[in-house]
Amino acid sequence: MSVSRTWAVALTGLRGDLVEVEADVSSQTPEFSIIGLADKALGEAGRRVRNACANRGLDLPKRRITVNLSPASLPKRGSGFDVAIAVAALATTSRMDAAHVAGTVHIGELGLDGRLRPVPGVLPAVVAAHRAGLARVVVPAANADEATLVDGVEVFAATCLAEVVRWHGGVSDAPDLAPVAAATSSASEDVALELGDVVGQPEAVDALVVAAAGGHHVLMSGPPGAGKTMLARRLPGILPPLDDDAALAVASVRSLSGETVTRLSRVPPFESPHHGATAAALIGGGSGVIRPGAIARASEGVLFLDEGGEFPASVLDALRQPLESGTIHLHRSGVAATYPARFQLVVATNPCPCGQHGVPGGMCECAPQAIRRYTRRLSGPLLDRIDIDLRLNRVSSARRDGDTRSVSTAQAREVVASARRRAAARWSDTPWRRNADVPGTWLRGPAAPSADVVEPLDLALRRGVLTLRGYDRLLRVAWTVADIAGHDLLSRDDVGRALFLRRGAAA
Numbered sequence: 001m002s003v004s005r006t007w008a009v010a011l012t013g014l015r016g017d018l019v020e021v022e023a024d025v026s027s028q029t030p031e032f033s034i035i036g037l038a039d040k041a042l043g044e045a046g047r048r049v050r051n052a053c054a055n056r057g058l059d060l061p062k063r064r065i066t067v068n069l070s071p072a073s074l075p076k077r078g079s080g081f082d083v084a085i086a087v088a089a090l091a092t093t094s095r096m097d098a099a100h101v102a103g104t105v106h107i108g109e110l111g112l113d114g115r116l117r118p119v120p121g122v123l124p125a126v127v128a129a130h131r132a133g134l135a136r137v138v139v140p141a142a143n144a145d146e147a148t149l150v151d152g153v154e155v156f157a158a159t160c161l162a163e164v165v166r167w168h169g170g171v172s173d174a175p176d177l178a179p180v181a182a183a184t185s186s187a188s189e190d191v192a193l194e195l196g197d198v199v200g201q202p203e204a205v206d207a208l209v210v211a212a213a214g215g216h217h218v219l220m221s222g223p224p225g226a227g228k229t230m231l232a233r234r235l236p237g238i239l240p241p242l243d244d245d246a247a248l249a250v251a252s253v254r255s256l257s258g259e260t261v262t263r264l265s266r267v268p269p270f271e272s273p274h275h276g277a278t279a280a281a282l283i284g285g286g287s288g289v290i291r292p293g294a295i296a297r298a299s300e301g302v303l304f305l306d307e308g309g310e311f312p313a314s315v316l317d318a319l320r321q322p323l324e325s326g327t328i329h330l331h332r333s334g335v336a337a338t339y340p341a342r343f344q345l346v347v348a349t350n351p352c353p354c355g356q357h358g359v360p361g362g363m364c365e366c367a368p369q370a371i372r373r374y375t376r377r378l379s380g381p382l383l384d385r386i387d388i389d390l391r392l393n394r395v396s397s398a399r400r401d402g403d404t405r406s407v408s409t410a411q412a413r414e415v416v417a418s419a420r421r422r423a424a425a426r427w428s429d430t431p432w433r434r435n436a437d438v439p440g441t442w443l444r445g446p447a448a449p450s451a452d453v454v455e456p457l458d459l460a461l462r463r464g465v466l467t468l469r470g471y472d473r474l475l476r477v478a479w480t481v482a483d484i485a486g487h488d489l490l491s492r493d494d495v496g497r498a499l500f501l502r503r504g505a506a507a
Helices: 045-055 082-091 098-102 122-131 141-147 161-167 202-214 228-232 244-256 279-283 313-317 320-325 368-375 409-426 455-463 468-485 492-502
Strands: 003-012 015-026 031-035 064-070 104-106 136-140 154-158 218-221 302-305 327-332 335-340 344-349 388-391
Touching: 003 082, 003 098, 003 122, 003 335, 015 082, 015 122, 031 045, 045 082, 064 082, 082 098, 082 104, 082 161, 098 104, 104 122, 122 136, 122 141, 122 244, 136 141, 141 154, 154 161, 202 218, 202 228, 202 388, 202 409, 202 468, 218 228, 228 302, 228 344, 244 335, 279 313, 320 327, 388 492, 409 468, 455 468, 455 492, 468 492
Parallel strands: 003 104, 031 064, 104 136, 136 154, 218 344, 218 388, 302 344
Antiparallel strands: 003 015, 015 064, 327 335
């Protein structure tokens, strides 16, 4: 046959679009051309395919081969189309099962020796193929564990192009090759740090439990050594485990970032970018393929900005839109990608550049202008999106004697799970399950408490010390406090506790 067809996947963010790969052979001047809005890396696939076929003893027609990637209007990037292009070109003259080839998605890059090299984004590509109704996928052997995480898909993990040809019914006597090894994963083990290790900060621990129970954002300010980082790193351990959809979304983002994915982790992710990170590193970007940034990698988990006062103000302000919408939209020339951004923000900062301003026994030598410049890095609009403001002091005793309020990670996790069950039951007739997700129009409408309960909030709003956004956020925290206390209705004490946490009096 002169025309053969198979499938590949074009990724734009986490969205995968099926691409039909058509190959046609004509009796004209020998040439290998690829059409269909391919980028430079994809446009070079013809050379890789020719050398790979020659080195594996596969007969590629020595005529004009035209490969069309349809739909032609969809931008296509990267080397993950190599295998699909090679199989489509070989199927024009080789004795392969045309129906089997046409019903299979091929993902992978070709080396010049014909081996299949791993590519990023295999997991979301397989998910896209499954959702489109295709049940057979060819992937490089190094991506096998990742591809098999999707149920209902037959995965063929191939070492070289000759194996793929034989799997489709073709003939090849090429000897086996050693597979290309997967990159070593740098991901940390899923070990929850013990909350009981935190000494002398019982109010801060209680506030952290409230944040975990409702999905609230936290600002921790205090001198060095107060335990800000220690508390933040223990937040993922008290969050509920990820469900199937969330775990798959987290793994898909990791795959797109180039990490080796071998299983679905149920532990919420924890991202802590350095304060020298650029806006692109935080929100994502890059030339050609738009890679996810720290915001997307922290989705369904925690984004921790240590030394928040050291981040450039422009980088911090890039968080404002994702905090409101729960997604991050990246636009580049000719392409736009959307990534999830459902993260809990935890910011830790010192009171001044030297960290000693207002600290008992400390000696701050920072000029007033330097202190103002340091604290203004966290802009008013960003602070207005923070639910809980913790002001921590240094611990005055290293002993545990008499500390009857010590809370373990297991105990805190159970409190958080119980509070989230109460919230899910209350919002069962709505699209939301966490208090942090409920919009203000609903909190002030169908779920509005009595006027005497919210009187402190109304007074603060009238005085101008509270914005309407802050009003709604305080209502969300108050509902979380009520869930932890086991209250069916919001009380004035719950609102008072929310105000207490918002104003940073937890030290």
